[in-house]
Amino acid sequence: MVAVTYLGIPLVLLGIVAWISTKGSAATWIGCVVPAGMLVFGWILWRRHRYMPRWWAGVGGLFGGIAGLFATLYPLVLGVWWPALMALPALIVGLVAGLALARAADRALLVPVVPELAETPYELVFRLRGMPLAAVLLGAESVTIQGHPFPRSEEQSRSYPLAAITGTFEVSLSGAERLKFPIAIPHPVATEGPAIILQASGDDWVLPSNQAPTLIELLDRRRSIA
Numbered sequence: 001m002v003a004v005t006y007l008g009i010p011l012v013l014l015g016i017v018a019w020i021s022t023k024g025s026a027a028t029w030i031g032c033v034v035p036a037g038m039l040v041f042g043w044i045l046w047r048r049h050r051y052m053p054r055w056w057a058g059v060g061g062l063f064g065g066i067a068g069l070f071a072t073l074y075p076l077v078l079g080v081w082w083p084a085l086m087a088l089p090a091l092i093v094g095l096v097a098g099l100a101l102a103r104a105a106d107r108a109l110l111v112p113v114v115p116e117l118a119e120t121p122y123e124l125v126f127r128l129r130g131m132p133l134a135a136v137l138l139g140a141e142s143v144t145i146q147g148h149p150f151p152r153s154e155e156q157s158r159s160y161p162l163a164a165i166t167g168t169f170e171v172s173l174s175g176a177e178r179l180k181f182p183i184a185i186p187h188p189v190a191t192e193g194p195a196i197i198l199q200a201s202g203d204d205w206v207l208p209s210n211q212a213p214t215l216i217e218l219l220d221r222r223r224s225i226a
Helices: 002-021 026-048 053-078 082-108 115-119 213-224
Strands: 124-127 135-138 142-146 157-161 165-174 193-200 203-208
Touching: 002 026, 002 082, 026 053, 053 082, 053 124, 082 157, 115 213, 124 213, 135 213, 142 193, 165 203, 165 213, 193 213
Parallel strands: none
Antiparallel strands: 124 135, 135 142, 142 157, 165 193, 193 203
16 A cells, blocks of 8 residues: 555556547557656555555555546646646645555554554554654664754754663653753643653653553563564
8 A cells, every 4th residue: 555655656647648638649658757757656655654654654655645636637738628627626635645545555454553563663652641753663673752853953853773872761750840851841741640661761751642551562572683
């Protein structure tokens, strides 16, 4: 499903554009550059993101939206204007379809999160409770705590190799604790519930997560494998 998201959508668009181009002059074939470029770009991204589910939905929505928009606007090169009236609906339908395909791949892999995933190279994302933008990224060789989905500075993210993890403990928070973080996390809200204490390279983290037991189990299993 990930390959279909990254490569199948550009291929379908390429087929549509090529079919339209057969009805025009030789110059109309230049339109194939767009889906061909998407296909090359999708191949590069697929190789990079294959084991990183957090990117799938974004790329799926982007490719689906572009495909829907371009497929309805391209007939204008033949002087056929009526498909352009459906450009906006096609953009929305393509966006939703791309997102749905990526989400289906994500659910097939990560719902439910099973311990056997620790033996795979997939990067697993655990959201932090009370911090909508913050997350723990459990990779095959490292663990990253970041305060923003797309960190723009070193103050918003910190990574540790699995070998640097010296301890993991499950705790329960009352919600009255005042947690401090070595990285910038915007507007954390104290909440009651499970959390993980993560000790790494001299840092002690208290990370509120509803999936604390699962995160600890996967982290410990990956540490034993690494």
